[in-house]
Amino acid sequence: MRETNLDWKQFERRLFDAWELAFRQWLADHPNQHVYALAFHEGYREIDEVIRLPWLAVNSLEALQELQGTEDVELQWNPTDWRWPNIDAVDATSVDDLETELNDEANRGSQKQWLATEKRFLSVMVRISKALRKEFASNAQTTKEIVVYLSEEVSDFDTLKRCVPKRLFDKYFADLDPKPAIAPPSSTTELMQRYLEAPWNYKEEILQLGDSAIDPLIAYLDEQHGHFAAGLLGQLGHGNPKVITVLRSSIQEKPRVAGACANALFDLGDKEFLITLIDDPDACPHIVRAITRGLKQFEHHRLDYRLVERFLNDGSEEVKVMIVDEIKPGSSFDDIQVADIDEVLRGLTSEHLAIRQHAVMLMACRGLGSKAGKRLLPELAKQLQDDNANIRRLALLSLKGWKSAAKPYRDQMWALKEDPDRKVRMTATYVFE
Numbered sequence: 001m002r003e004t005n006l007d008w009k010q011f012e013r014r015l016f017d018a019w020e021l022a023f024r025q026w027l028a029d030h031p032n033q034h035v036y037a038l039a040f041h042e043g044y045r046e047i048d049e050v051i052r053l054p055w056l057a058v059n060s061l062e063a064l065q066e067l068q069g070t071e072d073v074e075l076q077w078n079p080t081d082w083r084w085p086n087i088d089a090v091d092a093t094s095v096d097d098l099e100t101e102l103n104d105e106a107n108r109g110s111q112k113q114w115l116a117t118e119k120r121f122l123s124v125m126v127r128i129s130k131a132l133r134k135e136f137a138s139n140a141q142t143t144k145e146i147v148v149y150l151s152e153e154v155s156d157f158d159t160l161k162r163c164v165p166k167r168l169f170d171k172y173f174a175d176l177d178p179k180p181a182i183a184p185p186s187s188t189t190e191l192m193q194r195y196l197e198a199p200w201n202y203k204e205e206i207l208q209l210g211d212s213a214i215d216p217l218i219a220y221l222d223e224q225h226g227h228f229a230a231g232l233l234g235q236l237g238h239g240n241p242k243v244i245t246v247l248r249s250s251i252q253e254k255p256r257v258a259g260a261c262a263n264a265l266f267d268l269g270d271k272e273f274l275i276t277l278i279d280d281p282d283a284c285p286h287i288v289r290a291i292t293r294g295l296k297q298f299e300h301h302r303l304d305y306r307l308v309e310r311f312l313n314d315g316s317e318e319v320k321v322m323i324v325d326e327i328k329p330g331s332s333f334d335d336i337q338v339a340d341i342d343e344v345l346r347g348l349t350s351e352h353l354a355i356r357q358h359a360v361m362l363m364a365c366r367g368l369g370s371k372a373g374k375r376l377l378p379e380l381a382k383q384l385q386d387d388n389a390n391i392r393r394l395a396l397l398s399l400k401g402w403k404s405a406a407k408p409y410r411d412q413m414w415a416l417k418e419d420p421d422r423k424v425r426m427t428a429t430y431v432f433e
Contacts, residue, residue: 006105006117012124015098016131019056022089023132026058027141033060036143038132039079040125041151042086048114048366048401051106051121053099054150055079055086061143075172079151107403111367122159125150129163147172192216199228206232211240218246227260234264235300244270251283258283262290267300271307278311278319288319292326295358296333303340303362305347305355312352324354329394333358335365338372345379353388360394364401373405381409389421396424400431 023038035058043054057079064073067083079085089095106117133148149163157176161169192213195202199220206213214236220229230247237243248270250261262283265274274290277283292308294301308327311319336344340362347359360383363376383395396413399406406413416428 006101008120008124011098011101012127014094015053015124016128018089018091018095018098019128020132020135021091022056022087023058023136026084026087027139030060031141033062034141034143035060035136036075036146037077037079037082038129038136038146038148039077039082039151040129040149041079043150043152045118047118048107048111048403051099051102051118053095053102054125056089057082057151058084058087077173077176110369122150126159126162145171188212189216196220196223196229199225199232203228203232207235210236214240214243218243221246221250221254221257221261226254226257230257230260230264234267237264237268244268248273251277251286252280255282259286259289262286263293266290266293278315284319285322288322288326292323295327296331298334298336298340303336303343303347305343305350309350309352309355312354327354327358329357329361329390333362335367336362338368341368341372341375345375348379348383353391356386356388356391357394360391360398364398366402366405370405373402377402377406377409381412384409384412384416389419389424392416392419392421393424393427396427396431 027033027035037059039057040054041057044050044052059076059079059082061073063083064076065071068074076082102117102121106114129148129150133146136142136148137144137146145168147164147168149160152159157173160173164173188209192206192209193216195206196216199206206217214233217229217233217236220226223229230250233243233247237247244265247261247265247268251258251265254261262274262277265271271291274287278287280287291311294304295308308323311323315323344359344362347355347362350356350359360380363380366373368376377399380395380399383391384399386392386395396416399409399413413428413431416424417432419425419428
């Protein structure tokens with residue numbers, strides 16, 4: 001891959017010029033339309049991989065009037081529902097070239113480089129949105145309050161707020177904000193009442209309240225979304241006997257939140273109690289998901305195979321099957337941390353195929369950095385010679401995740417294009433596409 005050093009000012013100017021030209025051409029082609037909003041959307045970003053430039057969507061008052069059958073229209077803000085969700089760039093080749101330059105910049109080094117490029121790109125998009133609004137605010141074919149913005153995830157109002165003037169955000173988007181500003185409360189109790197109206201939007205705020213949030217959260221376990229409360233109790237309840245007692249009883253007394261309570265007890269380190277419930281047919285699935293939690297989520301847990309190994313050695317066949325299903329290839333895992341490297345390497349030596357597969361998959365994390373790579377990559381390369389075909393296949397995929405750092409093992413990876421197993425051969429072909 002060729003080295004690049006993107007000229008960000010030139011990149012921003014060229015990208016602005018391309019989209020300005022596209023919108024001007026659209027206006028010329030639609031002289032009877034009055035635009036109230038432009039939105040960049042459907043962009044795609046995959047960490048350590050591709051960054052796709054977004055589409056530029058346009059909508060007009062006339063389009064809404066035709067759709068709604070009235071002149072007094074209700075403005076729509078989801079660009080995928082607009083009449084023109086993707087207007088063509090006049091100079092598509094130039095836009096494609098810019099996307100290539102952006103991806104060269106993102107992928108020329110470490111994962112840290114990719115993340116820095118993504119962050120800078122988003123800032124560019126915010127500035128372009130503001131510049132387009134300024135450029136066309138007085139155009140005869142736009143409304144006086146035209147809005148231009150980058151539409152990210154539905155819940156990402158931070159980016160939207162950066163694009164849109166506060167006056168217009170308050171006028172058009174404040175009611176859509178899932179996390180509106182809360183006036184100063186008269187008491188912590190009042191504040192918790194407000195947070196618990198939508199606890200999924202206020203996790204950090206609730207955690208900041210500490211012990212004073214515990215009793216309201218316990219009471220909320222009986223509500224429809226009580227699983228959110230259980231998760232928060234799993235972070236707040238360390239050393240609190242009341243929390244432990246409530247969560248323990250809730251596993252069997254509150255079926256709606258049983259799984260979330262089991263997860264919370266695992267987070268609080270109450271593993272031996274969970275084990276006592278493993279033979280309860282109603283609780284067993286919740287317990288298995290809880291004890292495999294430490295093999296999936298590494299923000300609050302260190303990787304530790306010992307508890308799962310205990311059940312794979314001595315548990316019932318039913319429990320073994322459920323554990324294997326929970327950690328099988330294709331399951332969702334967070335990235336491990338540097339502190340997990342010793343345990344993931346130990347996992348490679350396990351007598352249990354499910355654990356060896358799991359360890360190989362976790363080793364794909366290039367974000368651990370080059371120092372970690374020096375330990376992980378030689379061990380991953382050894383797995384290319386494993387007797388089990390699926391281990392060989394997963395090792396190929398994990399090595400691919402390390403990009404240029406895996407070049408010393410390219411010949412060994414290439415050799416698997418002649419592997420006796422069809423799936424391994426197909427994976428090797430994919431890796432070298």
